[in-house]
Amino acid sequence: MSFKPLLGDGRIRSQEERSEPLQTASWAGSSIVFDNRRWACREAELRWTAPHHLVVLTEEGGTSQTSIRHEAKSVYDGQDRPGALTFVPAGAERFGFYRNVDLTYSALWIDPDARISGCESLGDLPILVNKKDPVIATLVGSLHDEMALGHKPDTAYVEHLAALVGLRVATLNKEHNSVQGHGCLSRRALGRVRDYIEAHMNSDISLSALAAVADMAVDSFARRFKATTGLAPYAYVIEERVWRAETLLRETGLSIGTIAFRLGFSSQSHFTTTFRRLRGMTPRVYRMHFSPGS
Numbered sequence: 001m002s003f004k005p006l007l008g009d010g011r012i013r014s015q016e017e018r019s020e021p022l023q024t025a026s027w028a029g030s031s032i033v034f035d036n037r038r039w040a041c042r043e044a045e046l047r048w049t050a051p052h053h054l055v056v057l058t059e060e061g062g063t064s065q066t067s068i069r070h071e072a073k074s075v076y077d078g079q080d081r082p083g084a085l086t087f088v089p090a091g092a093e094r095f096g097f098y099r100n101v102d103l104t105y106s107a108l109w110i111d112p113d114a115r116i117s118g119c120e121s122l123g124d125l126p127i128l129v130n131k132k133d134p135v136i137a138t139l140v141g142s143l144h145d146e147m148a149l150g151h152k153p154d155t156a157y158v159e160h161l162a163a164l165v166g167l168r169v170a171t172l173n174k175e176h177n178s179v180q181g182h183g184c185l186s187r188r189a190l191g192r193v194r195d196y197i198e199a200h201m202n203s204d205i206s207l208s209a210l211a212a213v214a215d216m217a218v219d220s221f222a223r224r225f226k227a228t229t230g231l232a233p234y235a236y237v238i239e240e241r242v243w244r245a246e247t248l249l250r251e252t253g254l255s256i257g258t259i260a261f262r263l264g265f266s267s268q269s270h271f272t273t274t275f276r277r278l279r280g281m282t283p284r285v286y287r288m289h290f291s292p293g294s
Contacts, residue, residue, distance in 0.1 A: 006035050007109050008050025010093075013290050017041035022104070023147035027155045031114035032162050035107045036144050043280070045290060046096040050088070052109040053122045055165055057140040058084040061103030065280070068129045069095040074229060074239060076129035083137055084130040087169050089123050099280055106144045110162050119166035125173045136168045184228040185221075189214040193225070197237055201244070202264045205237050241265065242278050249287040256283050 004012060006024070023036040033052065036059075062080040069075060070092060080103060088094055090112045110116065112123050139161055146153055153161075185193070196213045197205060210233050211221035225233050241263040248259045260271035275283045 005048060005050060005054075006033055006107070007052050007054075008048050010046065010048035012044065012046050012048070014044035015042045015289060017044065023144070025147060025152050027158045028114065031111040031116075032158050033107075033109040034143055034147065034158075035109070036105070036147065038104045040102040041098070042100065043289075044096075044098045044101060046098070047093065048096075049091060049093040050109070051090055052111050053090045053119065053166075054086075054088040055108045055110070055136065055140065055169065056086040056088075057106050057137055058082055059104045059106060059141070059144070063098050063103065064100035065098065066130065067097040068127070069243065070127050074231060074236070075127050077230065077239070078130060080130060083132060085128070085133055085136055085172075086130060087122075087125070087128045087172075089125055089127070091123070092127055094127060097279070106140050108140055108143070108162065108165060110166065114159075116159055116163050116166065118163035118170075121170055122166055125170065128169070128173060131172055133168055133172050136165055136172070139165050139168075183224055185214060185224045189216070190225075190228055197240060200264075201241065202262050204264065207233055238274060239278070242275055245271070245275060245283065246279075246286065246290075249283055250291045256287075259283070 004019075018038075018040045020038045021035070022038065024034065026033045058080050060082055062082065062084075064079060065077075066080050067074070067077045075094075080098075080101075110119055110122070112119070143153070143158070143161060192213050193210055196210065200209075207222065208218055210225070211218045214221050214225075216224070222233055225231075225236070229236055231239060245259055245263055248254055248262070249256075254262075256271070257268045260268045263271070265271035265274065272282050272284075275281075275286070279286060281289075
């Protein structure tokens, strides 16, 4: 059985996948949906949009790599571990890349039109990936435990639980913004830097040039850029190049050498080495597995 989120639409590509649904239930005409399952695969790539807000708790296991992007921006690049929480607002398109997946998770889907108290502002919040919150973990875990015992809670109970989860997600977002806001680049400065990277993708992009675009000293820029994006400037540029390379490998017939040149790698071998380091496979193997018709 292949993995597929219960709600929404998009594209999923995976290798050596195994998926086992454990408990699934819905309430109030599917305004609230609970899905608990085990998911395992060697690699997976996901592009997905759903009409419901989504809260996911990783209960057991994890990944060796999880990379999430939204609106061409890196949201998270790390690993899944037990207790990790992810929130995706309704209508947000996320791009995910996963490696060495073997985990059990519980997902709570909440319809934004259900008018559940505490969930009214969820649509205005950003995607949050692999955060920690013991309250949400306890709430979602308690629903999982009830379902595992064969008890389906009544609608009023689940609506109250969803309301509490929604309030905690909003609190978690405020805490995240408070931490991220200290010592970060302004939105305007970050936009200028991203535009510069976009325009000079096929050339040698220096740290001093990026700092000049942000109108900052090099040391201060590097610290603030990492605080804002989670990546050092050089790592961010490389990640942007690799993500764009993935698109070109999937959607065009350009040679690997041409892609390397277009994206500013010093040589095809440099591109291949970098791609393999970040994605665990060569560009040629990636194209074989993920391009249409492969």
